[in-house]
Amino acid sequence: MTLLLLLLLPLLVGLLLPLLPPGRPGLVRGLAAAAALAQLVVGLLAWRQPPAPLTLEWLPRLGLGLDLGLDGLSLPLVLLTGLITAMAVLASPADQGRPRLYFALMLATNLGVVGAFLARNALLFVLAFELVLIPTTLLVAIWGGERRAGAAVRFLLYGAVSGLSLLGGVLAFGWFGQGAAGADTAVSFSFEALAATPLPASAQRWVLALLVLGFGIKLPVVPLHGWQPISYAEAPPPVVMLLGGVVSKLGAYGLLRFGVGLLPDAWSAFSPWIAAAGAVSAVYGALNAVAATDIRRLMAYSSLGHMGLLVLALAAATPMSLQGAMAQVLAHGLIVALLFDCVGLIQRKTGTTVIAELSGLMNPIRGLPFTMGLMLLALMAAAGIPGLAGFPAELLVFEGSWTVFPRATLICLVASGFTAVYAVRLFNRVGFGRLDNSRADWQSTRLAERLPAVVLTTLVVLAGIWPVGLTAWSEASTAAIALRHSDPVVQTLALAPRSPSSTLPA
DSSP: OHHHHHHHHHHHHHHHGGGSOTTOHHHHHHHHHHHHHHHHHHHHHHHHSOOOOEEEEEEGGGTEEEEEOOOTTHHHHHHHHHHHHHHHHHHSOTTSSSHHHHHHHHHHHHHHHHHHHHBOBHHHHHHHHHHHHHHHHHHHHHHOOTTHHHHHHHHHHHHHHHHHHHHHHHHHHHHHHHHHHOTTSOOOOBHHHHHTOOOOHHHHHHHHHHHHHHHHHHTTOTTSOTTHHHHHHHSOHHHHHHIIIIITHHHHHHIIIIIIHHOHHHHHHHHHHHHHHHHHHHHHHHHHHHHOSBHHHHHHHHHHHHHHHHHHHHHHOOHHHHHHHHHHHHHHHHHHHHHHHHHHHHHHHHSOOBGGGOOOTTOTTTSOHHHHHHHHHHHHHHTTOTTSTHHHHHHHHHHHHHTTOHHHHHHHHHHHHHHHHHHHHHHHHHHSSOOOTTTOOOOOOOHHHHHHHHHHHHHHHHHHHSTHHHHGGGHHHHHHHHHTSOOHHHHHHHTSOOOOOOSSOO
16 A cells, blocks of 8 residues: 555545635645645655555556556655655745646646656556656646746657657567567566566667667756756746656656666666766756856756766766765755745745846845845755765765766866856855845745745755765665676675665665
8 A cells, every 4th residue: 555655645636636616725735735745754654664566467468567666766766756746835826826727737747756766667657757748748838937838848849759769668678578588478568577688789779779868858968958948947946846856857767777777788888978978968057057147047057967967977887876876866856946946935026037137135134035045055055065965976976987987077077166156156146236226125935935945955954964865775776786787896896895774675
């Protein structure tokens, strides 16, 4: 029941919300937040007592089954999804237009993401992966900014290409495996069956190319990022909390689970190109963030740059770099959610996110000093300041990748340093300076509005002080994946003694 509850909570409450009487937006938001928080509690219980995998036949002729399970890769991402969904719901105004549909779509997004993380069948993963595209597109198209139509169309087109590419890669994996095993062998798309499927080297490379295209769009990585800047700039900030903090993690999880985990030989062959794409993404994102004139676009390019570090870590595929990749996934999810929550508060109070139109927000009388203080801390975490969540993640990424790709690591290290440049530039222009007396009549944020940012800030600080909280979940799983690579140095490192971590199976 634990695995089913993780899916039933957002599903049942999401179906209930449109049936509630109109005129009760506070009740609608409260139920949506309660569902996400209950899901988080169930996930914590699963961490304390790992549930047995659930396997039910669905369409056996197609190799599709309801195979669900949790391990060290999926559990922390399920917890992150429940947490950020709850914070995004609480960060959303209750009195906006169509609240029942809005919060139901948020829970539908949660359902698809959690379903993908729980899936132990590749076709089931693809179905959940595609489910996410529908509610997120509607959230951008209905509640976005002035250019929401163009942003939604671009988001939908890129998402469709991503899903089709992923489906093609998964089907090719099964078909090539069936041809190798014999025509009479039934095709199974379970992760265990795919891991045991012998694929020729050429077939592995074609399959991996399709998977990298699909997951690279979702992540995103340069040059597959065309949907991200405009979507982050036009979608409501709470929706971007979901897009950047949760949905993009499907790309990272997929590359790790399918690419590094199931196709190690092809991954090793492609890894120099993947590392180069990570380095280009890091530099491109950092430079565009420095030149950005809008806070939301700055945050979008900053997120793109930090995804480049993640791609570098996955390309290296050493035990330490894979640990860094998982730590970066969790740290980035918390940080980007906190940043866009603060951006949402600024936009709600001032009516703009254009940097040139804002100044003096740190003014203790008529500014927004509390919100700007939390944003400063989030920017420091993104810059990798010690004591905050970004530092241990980036340290593991750089140290784990240096021995394999020293040049790409050095480029990413320099690009990461630009985070401090655009963070100082943003804070200097927006936080300080003289207030515009004709516009500076902003109301202070209320306690309920501050709650999501306070919760996320607390976790960002705790993860920096106690970094094992970012790595212990997945240590055994990432070490097991690293063992599948043929490099004897990697195998030696993976077999090195490790500190005790989660009781979850690898």
